[in-house]
Amino acid sequence: MVTSNTELAYNSKIEGEVIVSRADAVINWIRSNSMWPMPMGLACCAIELMAAGASRFDIARFGAEVMRFSPKQADVMIVAGTVTYKMSSAVRRIYDQMADPKWVIAMGACASTGGMYRSYAVLQGVDRILPVDVYVSGCPPRPEALLDALIKLQDKVKREPSASKLLSA
Amino acid sequence: MPAALDAVAALKGRWAGVTERASLDHPAVNVPASDLLGVLAALRDEHGYDLLADVTGVDWTPGPRPRFTVVYHLFSTTSHDYVRVAADCADDASPEMPTATGLWRGADWHEREVFDMFGIRFPGHPDLRRILMWDEYPHFPLRKDFPLAGIETALPDAQVVAETKTGAIAAPMMGGPFVAREGGINMSDAEPRAKDESWSERRPKPDA
Ligand code: SF4
Numbered sequence: 001m002v003t004s005n006t007e008l009a010y011n012s013k014i015e016g017e018v019i020v021s022r023a024d025a026v027i028n029w030i031r032s033n034s035m036w037p038m039p040m041g042l043a044c045c046a047i048e049l050m051a052a053g054a055s056r057f058d059i060a061r062f063g064a065e066v067m068r069f070s071p072k073q074a075d076v077m078i079v080a081g082t083v084t085y086k087m088s089s090a091v092r093r094i095y096d097q098m099a100d101p102k103w104v105i106a107m108g109a110c111a112s113t114g115g116m117y118r119s120y121a122v123l124q125g126v127d128r129i130l131p132v133d134v135y136v137s138g139c140p141p142r143p144e145a146l147l148d149a150l151i152k153l154q155d156k157v158k159r160e161p162s163a164s165k166l167l168s169a
Numbered sequence: 170m171p172a173a174l175d176a177v178a179a180l181k182g183r184w185a186g187v188t189e190r191a192s193l194d195h196p197a198v199n200v201p202a203s204d205l206l207g208v209l210a211a212l213r214d215e216h217g218y219d220l221l222a223d224v225t226g227v228d229w230t231p232g233p234r235p236r237f238t239v240v241y242h243l244f245s246t247t248s249h250d251y252v253r254v255a256a257d258c259a260d261d262a263s264p265e266m267p268t269a270t271g272l273w274r275g276a277d278w279h280e281r282e283v284f285d286m287f288g289i290r291f292p293g294h295p296d297l298r299r300i301l302m303w304d305e306y307p308h309f310p311l312r313k314d315f316p317l318a319g320i321e322t323a324l325p326d327a328q329v330v331a332e333t334k335t336g337a338i339a340a341p342m343m344g345g346p347f348v349a350r351e352g353g354i355n356m357s358d359a360e361p362r363a364k365d366e367s368w369s370e371r372r373p374k375p376d377a
Contacts, residue, residue, distance in 0.1 A: 085303070088329070120339075120340075121319075122340075
């Protein structure tokens with residue numbers, strides 16, 4: 001059907017100030033575009049994490065520039081660096097203090113598998129203590145790879161059945 | 170480096186137990202543990218070795234007895250050279266060495282590290298705790314009887330252990346460690362990727 005309506009966006013005169021959508025779409029849209037990271041910067045990868053936050057790579061383009069050093073205000077923990085056994089308890093405790101819903105990005109070889117540190121002192125992959133959503137390869141990964149991981153995580157969040165989870169919680 | 174050699178000669182004249190130590194770079198002396206603090210004080214106050222650059226340990230297993238040696242590197246900020254002082258720990262089972270924290274406050278963390286890695290105690294140290302591993306860790310990782318891969322150990326935080334059911338594991342080297350030794354392994358064969366691929370720089374790539 002041919003219509004004379006050339007508006008591409010919401011038009012309050014036509015649509016009567018009502019938008020119909022799915023709850024999942026709205027919730028996931030909000031969640032995925034304001035993922036505040038908990039910067040768990042533990043070693044050299046943290047430098048690339050900082051680069052991702054700075055002007056050239058500008059993680060703000062994806063709504064994740066608000067690095068929160070309080071776990072209560074964070075949504076996604078970016079484990080950037082070598083997790084030693086001594087630090088692992090602290091990492092797990094900080095994860096436990098983050099409010100639901102929460103996600104984890106394991107950034108770099110160390111956080112994903114222990115990396116080159118097959119040693120008595122280093123946790124062999126942060127997935128031994130945390131549920132990891134996205135792994136980023138590289139030693140260190142470039143900032144673009146971290147941004148790619150963030151976009152992948154946003155896609156994952158957009159597919160979550162958030163509304164039914166919220167109602168059943 | 171005449172200053173350091175003068176210092177070594179002076180020390181040998183003053184302490185009968187001080188002997189010269191084979192060294193490829195800086196002048197070095199062996200010192201009995203009982204004379205150690207005197208020698209270090211003389212080097213600092215009379216010969217200008219005012220900076221304690223490093224304290225470390227050696228485990229000689231399966232070599233000569235006594236098993237443990239503590240090594241001190243002193244630097245002179247006026248003549249810009251080093252002298253090395255080594256002292257053996259008399260007791261192999263519970264090695265001890267008098268603390269140098271009375272001479273250099275900076276010896277504090279160095280000695281904590283030697284204690285953490287070798288289990289050598291420093292009587293008189295103000296705060297001898299582990300510095301790298303967690304306090305409850307039962308092993309001394311740089312001792313020769315400690316396997317390179319590590320030993321399975323419980324983590325310190327009981328709540329986290331209960332939640333995650335995980336602990337420190339032994340992490341075998343998967344064909345490593347990838348260090349080049351004299352007459353030893355060829356690095357491109359030893360590298361993990363080389364094991365998965367049928368060709369390396371020494372074995373030509375097969376025709377596709
Ligand atoms: S993956 Fe590489 S760059 Fe990242 S923390 Fe480990 S060693 Fe450093």
